[in-house]
Amino acid sequence: MHPVNQDTPKLGWKQFMGVYRHSGRAISLVWATNRLLTILLAGLVLLNGILPVGIAYLGKLIVDTVIMATKSRAIADQNQAIYYIVFEMILVMxxxxxxxxxxMCRALLRAQLGHRVNTMILEKALTLELTHFEDSEFYDKMTQSRRQASSRPLSLVNRTFDFLRHFISLFTYGILLWQFSGWVTLVLVAAVLPVFFAETHFSGAAFRLFRWRTPETRQQMYLETVIAREDYAKEISIFGVGTKLLDRYKRIFNNVYQEDRKLTIRRIWWGYLLGLLGTLAFYGTYIWIATAAIKSQISLGEMTMYILVFKQAQNSLSSVLSSISGMYEDNLYVSNLYDFLEEEIASPSGGHDEGLQPGDGIRFENVSFTYPNSETPAVQNISFHLPPGKKLALVGENGSGKTTLIKLLTGLYNPSSGRILFEGRDLQQWNRQSLRRRIAVIFQDFVKYQFQVGENIGVGDVSGWEDEERWQKAAEKGMAASFIQQLPQQYSTQLGRWFRGGQELSLGQWQKIALARAFMREDADIFILDEPTASIDAEAEYQMFDYIREMTSGKMTIFISHRFSTVRMADHIIILDKGQITEEGNHRQLMQQAGQYSRLFSLQAQGYQ
Structure with missing residues (x-):
């Protein structure tokens, strides 16, 4: 954990006022969310800012009229007092x-604004590249935005309106108090300012603490997920690691809590001590006003009004300063939202939808790539050519760079050096969406969507998201149709255990769903299969590659597999070791070289004898 005051620059006046720059934007955001509710809220806030002063003044009139009626015994004076009481009742109502x-307005706006802001965050997330999600600092910024920004903009607007309401009340109270003595107004302000400055200081400290400990909070959230999710439950139970993880969870909480505890105690203690100034100021003014009434300098009704007005003015001033302090705190949190939303994302997409040399296929030219925060290249000086209609197999140990090449080809990363050409045009010059429509891919760590079966397949091509005929065709090619027919609602069956009625599949069945997802892209020119048969038996694997040969006639296929019975079907095989090509050729050529491929093939073949 980081102590609150470590490396914390003190805010100057310009920096302090600069924090409020997001207030107008937050109000604009609420206005855009629902104009009618915003106008209604503003009107009600204005009304409730004026009414308390009218109620206080009527209180003075009631007391004076009652005293007058007591002395005169006149019916007119009695009726006048009753009229004032009824009028005050109406204002109170x-x-x-x-x-x-x-x-009501706040509750309705809270739901709508929360949805709008979260939608803005998710829309921004859709523009991010894979490298952004892998950048811990940037991910922390997005996490901070999601955790607080959905509620803070409305809180900021509410406090802005509260500030206006209490300021209007304070202004009208001040006019009444000034009639008694201008010094009363000065005492009122002097007694409240120290509390305001203390609250502002602690608000800034709380925000800086929030930002610093985001990694710890995110680790807590991850541990909650690991302990309580069904996809972790088997290993947690069998390995008996649950208690260790829970201990770590508690330890992180204790570290976070200690910082919260220190800040909370200091904030409450200083707030109490400085708040005593307000109490002393009130009772001092009380004595002053009571003395003036005793000396007949003011009437009993005026004494009642001034005491009430001073107390309410004191509350209003405290509320005004509290709103300013709260707005300061909300602006700090909202700044996270706008910092995230305004983060400049360099668009990797070019403007071209077609290649310069149709029919040229894929070319890697001296491609190297190093992951962020890493010094060792994941792949280095990779060069090869894959013509249309040919099949390329990538072979190598885990960590040899096979999946990295796939991510480079699909545009998830850009090469650190060298270039990748498709149909004679550099990938970075292609329109990203146009390029990806030409590619069908299944990754080894494919996603198990908690959707219906058909939707799980349909995500492979959003144009066919709801096309049941295409689901069925893709499922047949992915060898998933047979077990889907046996599910309770077939393609409408809910998958996973997150939602009611969900059906869990075996890993092999999930993999066939993922294969069907790749086959949704019927017009793709490039088919990429990263370990497509890892959870499928040998017979099913052979049948699946028969489907691939049939479906990819005249198209390019790149696949990664550890089973040499399928690798040998490729037209060209590349052996990777530590990110570099060590051997390449077809099966016969590589066996004749008697190198790494020949040795691995022979070892695997012995296992089937």
Whole structure:
């Protein structure tokens, strides 16, 4: 954990005021979310800012009129007092209705604004590259935005309106108090300012603590997921690691809690001590006003009004300063949202939808790539040519760079050096969406979507998301149709255990779903299969590659497999070791070289004898 005051620059006045720059944007965001509710909220806030002063003034009139009626015994004076009481009752009822209306508007806006802001965050997430998700600092920024920004913009707007409401009340209270003495107004302000400055200081400290400990909080969330999710339950139970993980979870919480505890105690203690100034100021003013009434300098009704007004003015001033302090804190959190939304994302997409040399296929020319924060290249000086209609197999140990080449080809990464050409045009010059429509891919760590079966297949091509005929065709090619027919609702069956009625599949069945997903792209020119048969038996694997040969006639196929019975079907085989090509050729050529491929093939063949 990081101590709150470590490397924490103190904010100057310009920096302090600069924090408020997002208030207008937050109000604009709420306005764009629902204009009618925003206008209604503003109107109710204005009404409730004025009404308390009218109620206080009527209180003064009631007391004075009652005293007058007591002395005169006149019916007119008695009726006048009753009229004032009824009028005050009406204002109190309006004030209560306004408060209810404000709560209603806030509740409705909270739901709509939360949805809008989360949608903005998710829309931004869709523009990110894979490298952004793998950057821990950037991921922390997105996590911070998602955790607080859906509620903070509305909180900021609410506090802005609260500030206006209490400021209006304070202004009208001030006019009444000034009639008694200008010094009362100065005492009022002087007693509240220290509390304001203390709250602002602690708000900034709480925000900096929040930002610093995001990695720890994210680790807590991950541990919650590991302990409580069904896809981790088997190993957690069998390995008996649950207690260790829970201990780590508790340890992180204790570290976080200690910082929270220190800050909370300091904040409450200083708030109490400085708040005593307000209490002393109130009772000092109380004595002052009471003395003036005793000396007949003011009436009893005026004494009642001034005491009430001073107390309410004190509350209003505290609320004004509290709103400013809260707005400061909300602006700090909202700044995370806008920092994330305005992060400049360099567009990797070119503007070309076609290649310069149709029929040239894929070319890697001296391609190297190093992952961020790594010094060792994942792949280095890779060069090869894959013409249309040919099949390429990538072979190598784990970590040899096979999947990295696939990610480079699909545009998830850009080469650190060298270039990749498709149909004679550099991938970085292609329109990213146009390029990816030409590629069908299944990754080794494919996603198990908690969707219906048909939707799980349909994600392979969004144009066929709801096309049941294409689902069925893709499922047949992916060898998934037979077991899908046996599911309760077939293609409408909910998969996974997250939702009611969900059916869990075996790993081999999930892999066939993923294969069907790749086969949704019927017009793709490039088929990429990263370990497509890892969880499928040998017979099913052979049948599947028969389907591949049939489906990819005249198209390019790249696959990664550890089974040499399928690798040998490729037209060209590349052996990778530590990110470099060590051997390449077809099966016969590589066996004649008697190198690494020949040795591995012979070892695997012995296992089947």
């Amino acid at each position: 309006l004030f209560a209705a306004g408060q209810r209306g404000i709560r």
